[in-house]
Amino acid sequence: MTSAKSARTVRRGRIFPEIQWSEHHKAQWKAERQAFFERCQSIFEQVQPQLIKTHYNWYMAVEPESGEYFVDQDAFFVADKAHQKYPNAKLHVFRINETGVCGRI
Numbered sequence: 002m003t004s005a006k007s008a009r010t011v012r013r014g015r016i017f018p019e020i021q022w023s024e025h026h027k028a029q030w031k032a033e034r035q036a037f038f039e040r041c042q043s044i045f046e047q048v049q050p051q052l053i054k055t056h057y058n059w060y061m062a063v064e065p066e067s068g069e070y071f072v073d074q075d076a077f078f079v080a081d082k083a084h085q086k087y088p089n090a091k092l093h094v095f096r097i098n099e100t101g102v103c104g105r106i
Contacts, residue, residue: 040065041093045101052097060103062092076103 022030041063048070052061060076062083063069069086073079076094083092095101 037065037091038093041095042101044068044070045095049097049101053099056097059097061095061097063095064090064092066090072097 044063044065045061048061052059052072056072059072059074060079062071062079064083064087067087071079071082071086073082080092080094083090094103096103
């Protein structure tokens, strides 16, 4: 018995070719992301010296509009806590250590 070979057509290109961002739109999006990160970073830098003593290597989710932050040992739980209180808000998660980074390259 012979098996039939499937002749798959390889499609190359964008999934949604009708969605094309201009360079201006890309630059605006990057600037908004950077501004959001800087607002979160300033809140993290204010509370980091106190929290590093008691919660070293825990995670901290920051909601910059209210200035509120949430702390937990697990990154998923801290994000869940924050999303329960602010369901539609953007958050940024930091690790409470010297750099605020959650991993390394």
